[in-house]
Amino acid sequence: MDDQNRNLILATVLSFVVILVWFVMFPPPEQPAEDPNAPVANVEDGTPPVADVPASPTESPTETGTDSAQTAADAPRVDISTARLSGSISLMGGRIDDLDLKDYRETIEPDSPTVTLLSPRGEAGAYYALYGWAPGSGLSFEAVPGANTVWSLESGDTLTETSPITLRWDNGEGLVFRREVSVDENYMFSIHQTVENTGAGTVSLRPYGLLARHGEPDDMMNFFILHEGVVGMADGELTEIDYDDITDFSFDQREGARAENTQVSENGWIGFTDHYWMTTLIPAANTPFAQVTKYDEQRDIYQTRTDLPTRTLAPGEQTTASSQLFAGAKEWETIRNYQNEGNVARFLDSIDWGWFFFLTKPIFAVLHWINKALVGIGLSGSMGWSIIGLTLLIKAILFPLAYKSYVSMAKMKELQPQMEKIKEEAGDDRQKLQQSMMELYKKEKVNPASGCLPILLQIPIFFSLYKVIFVTLELRHAPWIGWINDLSAPDPSSILNLFGLMPWGTPDPNSILFIFSLGVLPILLGVSMWLQQKLNPAPTDPTQKMIFAWMPWVFMFMLGTFASGLVLYWISNNTITFIQQYGIMRIQGYKPDVFGNIKRGFKRKSKADE
Numbered sequence: 001m002d003d004q005n006r007n008l009i010l011a012t013v014l015s016f017v018v019i020l021v022w023f024v025m026f027p028p029p030e031q032p033a034e035d036p037n038a039p040v041a042n043v044e045d046g047t048p049p050v051a052d053v054p055a056s057p058t059e060s061p062t063e064t065g066t067d068s069a070q071t072a073a074d075a076p077r078v079d080i081s082t083a084r085l086s087g088s089i090s091l092m093g094g095r096i097d098d099l100d101l102k103d104y105r106e107t108i109e110p111d112s113p114t115v116t117l118l119s120p121r122g123e124a125g126a127y128y129a130l131y132g133w134a135p136g137s138g139l140s141f142e143a144v145p146g147a148n149t150v151w152s153l154e155s156g157d158t159l160t161e162t163s164p165i166t167l168r169w170d171n172g173e174g175l176v177f178r179r180e181v182s183v184d185e186n187y188m189f190s191i192h193q194t195v196e197n198t199g200a201g202t203v204s205l206r207p208y209g210l211l212a213r214h215g216e217p218d219d220m221m222n223f224f225i226l227h228e229g230v231v232g233m234a235d236g237e238l239t240e241i242d243y244d245d246i247t248d249f250s251f252d253q254r255e256g257a258r259a260e261n262t263q264v265s266e267n268g269w270i271g272f273t274d275h276y277w278m279t280t281l282i283p284a285a286n287t288p289f290a291q292v293t294k295y296d297e298q299r300d301i302y303q304t305r306t307d308l309p310t311r312t313l314a315p316g317e318q319t320t321a322s323s324q325l326f327a328g329a330k331e332w333e334t335i336r337n338y339q340n341e342g343n344v345a346r347f348l349d350s351i352d353w354g355w356f357f358f359l360t361k362p363i364f365a366v367l368h369w370i371n372k373a374l375v376g377i378g379l380s381g382s383m384g385w386s387i388i389g390l391t392l393l394i395k396a397i398l399f400p401l402a403y404k405s406y407v408s409m410a411k412m413k414e415l416q417p418q419m420e421k422i423k424e425e426a427g428d429d430r431q432k433l434q435q436s437m438m439e440l441y442k443k444e445k446v447n448p449a450s451g452c453l454p455i456l457l458q459i460p461i462f463f464s465l466y467k468v469i470f471v472t473l474e475l476r477h478a479p480w481i482g483w484i485n486d487l488s489a490p491d492p493s494s495i496l497n498l499f500g501l502m503p504w505g506t507p508d509p510n511s512i513l514f515i516f517s518l519g520v521l522p523i524l525l526g527v528s529m530w531l532q533q534k535l536n537p538a539p540t541d542p543t544q545k546m547i548f549a550w551m552p553w554v555f556m557f558m559l560g561t562f563a564s565g566l567v568l569y570w571i572s573n574n575t576i577t578f579i580q581q582y583g584i585m586r587i588q589g590y591k592p593d594v595f596g597n598i599k600r601g602f603k604r605k606s607k608a609d610e
Contacts, residue, residue: 079158093147094167097128108477117277126214129325136204145169145177161185174199187328196318206310207321209281213302216243227352230293232270234262238349246295259294267345270304276473281306282324285343330473352471359464384480387565391572406584411446469565487565491519518560521567526556528574535581
């Protein structure tokens with residue numbers, strides 16, 4: 001009996017402790033340092049770029065001698081209007097700097113503003129994409145289009161899924177630049193930059209794409225279970241860099257700022273990732289390029305950049321550099337399609353799956369397909385039902401192990417009178433007690449440790465589901481039933497106002513009082529754990545008994561502030577476990593009188609109070 005209780009307590013306490021400390025036990029792994037001075041191969045002959053090609057320009061007043069946000073705001077614009085996007089492109093620099101996501105709102109309120117992803121320079125939290133050419137042999141920055149170049153609209157009037165636009169700029173010195181921009185039905189822009197040499201001399205220049213972010217985003221979670229900052233892929237190697245790590249980069253003289261440079265030989269991408277949104281520069285597949293991550297301390301601007309190979313143009317020649325820009329929501333199915341059908345290598349890894357990716361990826365894939373099936377039949381609150389369905393599937397997979405565990409527990413229940421007798425006979429002789437218990441276990445073919453394995457297996461599954469619910473967009477603002485209108489947020493009901501019967505509201509989620517603001521789901525969680533506990537052998541040791549008695553209510557308060565979807569999973573898991581264990585115990589000939597024990601417990605307590 002002591003071995004059984006000790007193992008069960010160990011497993012339960014381990015679950016409790018790991019949940020509390022897990023978030024500080026697994027910081028993101030350090031990324032290997034890259035050589036910032038490694039050259040980019042020339043597209044024609046594989047040689048390094050010409051010596052006088054400087055680093056690709058950033059948005060800097062030195063480019064044109066102007067640095068006026070008002071000028072940028074007054075520049076003409078081309079509208080963006082698709083089924084999922086709205087915004088505009090500024091003809092100053094040809095920046096994609098105004099973008100709203102039509103399908104997503106800031107809050108669950110129906111009249112809440114749509115999510116703004118990109119915003120122009122001069123506004124708080126300016127965030128935009130910029131494309132251009134770095135000058136090479138014999139060219140100055142004024143000879144190539146930069147951040148403040150005013151383009152003309154050559155074709156198209158509004159950028160839609162079916163109508164691209166083309167921008168044109170003539171430098172007056174023999175070079176004519178064009179930029180064609182198109183967008184698909186989701187969030188992928190295609191950028192084709194063309195330059196034609198109508199002059200008399202040979203020129204060299206290099207295409208680049210750039211994402212600029214003025215300061216850290218205001219809505220950062222600052223919770224390191226979630227990565228926010230730079231995310232990139234370089235020839236199959238994933239890189240995640242937090243904003244505070246970027247500010248610690250070494251100063252790069254060539255860039256004139258803190259910067260790091262990574263060479264990509266074939267496939268890669270780089271950009272900024274937020275909790276649910278992302279912008280990513282994606283050069284054409286099988287193209288060598290340099291990834292640059294940069295921080296301008298003086299102006300507090302973060303940048304990611306892709307420098308493509310240098311192009312050399314003889315008189316009469318032209319060249320085109322093609323790349324893509326993802327700017328939108330991190331929808332699993334959308335990103336998966338870009339990876340599988342659009343040849344964007346390992347694009348699904350832009351979602352932060354964490355260290356347990358081998359669990360989080362398949363768990364979410366199954367959750368997604370269950371939800372898709374339920375949506376197909378018109379079931380409302382489908383994601384909540386999908387979590388219950390996922391729980392059923394996980395319990396079915398673990399059932400063979402659970403079956404052995406529950407059979408062992410049923411036998412332990414049957415042996416409880418014999419174990420009590422052994423304990424009385426052994427008295428204070430611990431060695432004799434342990435030896436007699438082991439002989440009994442061996443004789444009855446009972447393994448007291450078998451009850452721990454299903455509990456221990458639930459720990460990584462619990463963490464993985466927590467990660468999935470926290471980081472994936474699909475659970476954001478996803479309703480279930482009644483008052484549960486966002487499965488990614490805590491249960492909004494509260495015992496402090498009698499679940500809405502009283503006229504006052506609930507404490508702020510950032511307040512310590514919110515811990516005591518138990519909703520319906522956390523209370524159901526505590527009750528389900530308590531009921532499940534009644535099927536297990538009762539500890540005889542007072543300390544063990546106290547720990548078991550308090551455990552359901554400690555978990556109730558601790559998980560009360562977690563996402564409703566996670567609490568729903570835990571309730572479903574407890575309920576299914578109770579049904580399985582109860583049924584198996586009945587099959588094994590033991591008839592647990594759970595509710596009778598509860599009634600007798602209340603009667604004993606009432607008599608004690610009298």
